[in-house]
Amino acid sequence: MEPLPPVPEMHPSRWGDPAQAAPLPESARGLVELVFGLAERPAATEVVVPPSRLAPAVLAGLRELLGTEHVLTDDLTRRLRTRGKSTPDLLRQRAGDLSDAPDVVVRPDGHEQVAAVLALAVEHHLAVVPFGGGTSVTGGLAARRDGYAGVVSLDLIRMKRLLAVDHVSMTATLEPGLRGPEAEALLAAEGLTLGHYPQSFEHATIGGFAATRSSGQSSAGYGRFDALVVGLRAATPRGELALGSAPANAAGPDLRQLLLGSEGAFGVITAVTVRVRPLPVEKVYEGWRWPSFDAGRHAMRTLAQAGLLPTVLRLSDEAETGINLARPDSIGVPTSSTTGVEGSTTETGGCLMITGYEGEPDAVAAKRAAVTAVLGGLGGTPQGEEPGRAWAHGRFHAPYLRDSLLDVGVLVETLETATFWSEVPRLYADVKAALETSLGSPTLVLCHVSHVYETGCSLYFTVAAKQAEDPVAQWRAAKAAASDAIVAAGATITHHHAVGTDHRPWLAAEIGELGVSVLRAVKADLDPTGILNPGVLIP
C-alpha cells in the first residue's frame, strides 16, 4: 500500500499548512483598503508558553503507560495543542496568549492506552482534552483548568489505522486520529470513499467529525457525518461503550446519537464504523446563476423535496456571489451590505449556485440531466463548468484568506445555523441585521447555503469588519448578537460546528433546561469526576 500522504502540523497561529501562509493577494489589497482601510497587525514576536505544572509522579505515570517518547511537555508541542482555529483563537495566539496551553501532550496508540490514560487522569484529577485535528472553531479545545491537577491534551495522532473494511456491507472501521486525506487515501486503496469534505477536511479527523456532528460540502450526496456512522467505540472513565448492532434498530434510544456530538465530554471515541461508497469514477461541478437568493433557495428546496439532490449543492447570496470568495485572487466587493461601496465588482447581480455530481458516469449523467431540467425550469441560468472548477479548486482555501485579512487589520469570522425552510427568510434577515448592527459600518456579511434537507437548510455566514482595539471583545459581542437572533428565531445555534465553549451559553435556549439536565446526567454517569473536556459542551 502507498504510504499515507503526510499531513503537516498546522501553523500555531494561522490556519493550515504553514507553507501556504501568504499575504493578502495584491488584487484584493486595493479594495480591502478602500472598504476597511489597511492596518498591519503583526503577530507577537515573543510567545511565552506557560510552564508545564504537572507533578513529576503524574508525568512518570504517563510515561510508564505510553513510553517516554509519547509524553511531551516541550513548548512547541504544547503550543500546537493550544485551543483551535476560531478567529478569537487565532487572535489570542497572535497576541501571544498561550494561557490555555496543556501541561502535557500524550499520544496513546489505541483504545487500551486511551483507557489507561483516563484511569490515571481520574486518579490524579487531570482534565483531559481529546485532540484530533485541532480545527475546532467553537472553543472545543479550551478546557476549564480550575480545580484540576493539570490539563492533558490527549492527542490521537498515532491512532490512524483502517481497522476493518466490509465490501459487502460497504462499511469501514476507522481510528479517530485519521485526518480527512489520510482516511480517504486508505479507503481509496480499497476502491472506496467516505465522501466527507468539510472545509476543514485537510486537517480535521475522523474522531472529530464524529464528536462534533460534522457536515461536509458534499453532504447533499453523501450525507452529514452522523448519518454515515453505523457504529462507534469509546473509552470512558467508567469503561467501554461499543454501539452499532445494525444499520438501524428499535432496541431502545439510539445511543450512537448520544456519542455523536459529545465533543469529548462523555468519552474518547476510539473507533468509528462508517458507511462507505465506491470511489467515484467521475466528478463534475458546475455553476448556475439565480436572480435572487430566494429564487435559488426555492430551487434547492424543490430538488430536496423531489429527492433529486446532486452530490454538492451550494448557493451564495448576492453579497457572497459579488465578492466571489471562492477566488481570493480575483476578489471583488459586492454592491450590498453596509460597506458604502457600490458597483465596484465585475460580477454583480444574482446568486451563484454550485452543483456537483460524483459517481458512475451513467448515474452522474442521469442525475445531472434530471437536476438540470428542474433548475432550468425554475429560472436558473447555467454557467457551465468553469465556476464549478473554480469552486472545487478553492474549496478548502477560505481559512487561509482569513489569516491574510487578519494580518491587515480586518476582522473575519464565520458562523452557521440551520432551520426549517419556512423560517429561513427571517433567520437570514435577523442574523445579518444583528451582525451589521453590532459591528457597525463598514461591515460585510456574506452568506451561503451549503447543506440542504427535505425540511430545511443551513445558513453559513462570513463576516468582515474593521478590527477594533480589542478584536476579541468586538467579535464576542457580534457573535452574541447573532446567537441571540438565532435562538430567538427558534433555529439551531450550530448546524455543524458543535457547541464547544463558544455556543454553550445558548444551548439551554435550544434544548431547554431539562435537555441540559439530561446531558449532565449522562456526563455524571460516564465521567463521574468530570475529567473529560471540562467546561466544553455542557452548560
Place this chain on the structure above:
Amino acid sequence: MEPLPPVPEMHPSRWGDPAQAAPLPESARGLVELVFGLAERPAATEVVVPPSRLAPAVLAGLRELLGTEHVLTDDLTRRLRTRGKSTPDLLRQRAGDLSDAPDVVVRPDGHEQVAAVLALAVEHHLAVVPFGGGTSVTGGLAARRDGYAGVVSLDLIRMKRLLAVDHVSMTATLEPGLRGPEAEALLAAEGLTLGHYPQSFEHATIGGFAATRSSGQSSAGYGRFDALVVGLRAATPRGELALGSAPANAAGPDLRQLLLGSEGAFGVITAVTVRVRPLPVEKVYEGWRWPSFDAGRHAMRTLAQAGLLPTVLRLSDEAETGINLARPDSIGVPTSSTTGVEGSTTETGGCLMITGYEGEPDAVAAKRAAVTAVLGGLGGTPQGEEPGRAWAHGRFHAPYLRDSLLDVGVLVETLETATFWSEVPRLYADVKAALETSLGSPTLVLCHVSHVYETGCSLYFTVAAKQAEDPVAQWRAAKAAASDAIVAAGATITHHHAVGTDHRPWLAAEIGELGVSVLRAVKADLDPTGILNPGVLIP
C-alpha cells in the same frame, strides 16, 4: 373537513377489529390439520378483571384534573387496556389472565393534562403506562406493579389533533393518539401523506411509532419513523422536553434520538413533528421471483447501494413464498422446514419479492424502469402486478390469521432482527435453527426481508408450531433461544418492535452494561421516582 374514519377498539383477546374475527379459512384447514393437527382451543368464557385498587382520594384527584368521564375504572375499559398483542399476551387473555389490568384508565386531552397526571402520579407513587394503540408485541404495556400505589393506563385516545402543517418545510405536527388511518386522513385533507405503514397501521398511533422506533412496510421509500421525526414534545415528571430546532444540527448529542425508542419510560410524547410528502398520485406494486433467498437479497443490496430503492421492497424466503402468507384464502404448505410435508403447494420454488412505487406518475415510471433494469439484469423474473395487488390487499391481515390458528391449537408468533449485509446469512441460519431446535417437529419457520438499508437489512421471522400444554412457556423458550442466537451473531434484538419487557433480558448484551447504565441515568434524571412504565425497556 371530513370526520376522521372511526377506528374500532380492538378485540380484547384477538388482534384488530372484532368484526373481522374469523375462523381458519376452510382452504387452509386441511393442510394445517395435516401438518400440526387440529385441537380447538376456545378462549375462557369467564374472565375476571381484578378489582381496581386505587385509593378513593387518588381517584378523586384524577377526576378533578380530567373530569369524571375521562377517569374510567369499569372492567371492560380496563380489560381493553391490559397488555398488548403479542402471542403470549393473546394466550393469557384467552386463558382469562387479566392480572396486568390497570387500576384506572385516564384520558387527558393534551400536554398540560398529561403533565398534571404525571405530577399526581409522582405524588401518590402510581405507575403510569402510556397507551396509544395497544399494539405492542414485546410486553411494552405490562408495567411492574410491586411497590406502586396503583397502575394508571394513560390513554392518549383524546389527543388526536393535527396541530400544525407547514407546506413549505413539508412538516406536520401530530398528537400522539392519532391512529395510522386517522393521521393519514388528516394529512390527506392537506394533500399530504406520512407514508408510515407498519403491519399495525390500522390501530397503532403516532406516539407509539415514535416511542418504539417503528418501521413501516414502505420504509424503503419513506424511511423508518425515527428518520421522519424532526421534532418532539414530551411531558416528564421533571417538566417539558421540546426538541427540534432544525432538520439536523450539531448542538450536542441529538436528544430527539433519546426520546425516540424511550417506550414511555422517559416521558410521555405529546406531539411529534414529522416530515411529510405529497399524497402519491400513483401506487403500483408488482412481483418478482428469484431462484433463492440469497439471490433476492443480493438484488436488494444492489438496489440499496445504488441509491435505487423503490417505495416498497420485500422478499420472502423459500418457505414463506411457498406458504403464500399474503393470501390466507389460498394458503399452502412449503416444501422446506421441519414439517415433513413436501411438494404439497402449487407455488413452490424460488422466492417472491414485492416492489412498490408511489408518487408522481413520471417519477414512478422512471424509478420503476431503473429498478426493473437492475432486477432483470440480476436474474429476477417479473411476475406482473397481480402478486403486488395481492400483497397490498393483505398487507395488514396476517395478525388475524394468527388468531384463527391459535383457535385450532397452532402456536404462531413473529420476531425480527437486523444486521449488516455480510452477517445476514449467518443470522438467518442461526435464528431459524434455534427456533426449530427449541420447538421441535412440526415447526414452520418463515422469513422475509422488509427493511433495507445501504449497509444491511432486517429479517422478520414467522413461526408456527403445535401448541404445547403451556404455550406461553413453550414460546418463551423458543423466543429465548432465538434471542440468544441473535445476540451471539452481534445483531440487534429488535429492528422495529422495541424492547418492552420481552427483549429486556438481552438489551445489555447489545448495548453493554455501560449503555444500560446511561439509560438508567437518563431515566433517573427525567423520572426520579420511577413512575413511568416501570419494568419496561430498562434492565
